[in-house]
């Protein structure tokens with residue numbers, strides 16, 4: 001069974017459920033184009049009864065991955081905007097430095113989903129992409145954000161099926177104070193960056209560039225109807 005087929009079926013259903021949420025994150029620049037629903041219908045219609053259990057499980061995994069990615073974006077953006085308003089770019093820079101990693105770890109732990117941000121030009125080497133995100137970054141990472149698709153698929157791994165989500169992060173005007181051309185950054189921002197991120201490569205961006213991606217990898221739930229499968233424990 002082709003994983004592309006699952007990808008198309010699952011993404012179609014997810015968009016139907018959650019398209020209202022997409023609009024809330026698109027205010028900072030280019031929007032993420034959704035997969036074309038016209039591509040989805042014939043494949044979805046072809047799904048027979050034995051197939052549906054698996055399709056639903058894949059869909060649940062993709063939904064969990066999408067939600068973790070959205071939670072990370074919203075949490076980081078919320079902190080960033082609040083800190084910029086209260087403390088200006090230098091204060092916000094300290095907030096990003098102190099909180100971004102912990103916030104990411106907390107969302108991953110709470111949701112049971114691996115999640116993070118990545119870029120071809122990293123500020124913090126801890127944000128290095130997982131191996132499976134690298135081809136996406138290599139294909140899109142140095143270009144414009146416009147037209148870069150969100151990627152969603154279910155793949156089999158030695159640890160079981162996982163749902164993977166990669167969503168583009170465009171550079172908007174608010175990003176430039178810390179990711180714009182070096183010569184345009186304030187001397188305070190430059191000083192803080194030099195102190196905390198001696199290997200910083202995440203400057204030189206313009207509005208409309210692709211800055212990187214939010215990625216998430218969620219386990220695909222087991223088929224609860226199977227005889228030998230444990231139901232995941234509520235406590236996690």
Ligand code: HEC
Nearest residue numbers: 092093096097100117119122123124127175178202211212
């Ligand atoms: C106030 C300064 C500031 C602003 C404004 C800012 N960032 Fe960042 N950004 C940072 C810092 C600091 C880090 C490193 C955080 C860490 O230590 O994980 C970072 C890291 C990132 C990363 C993770 C990859 C890497 O290079 O480590 C991405 C992606 C990113 N920023 C995108 C954006 C986008 C998109 C915007 C605009 C919506 C933005 N940033 C606005 C300071 C900022």
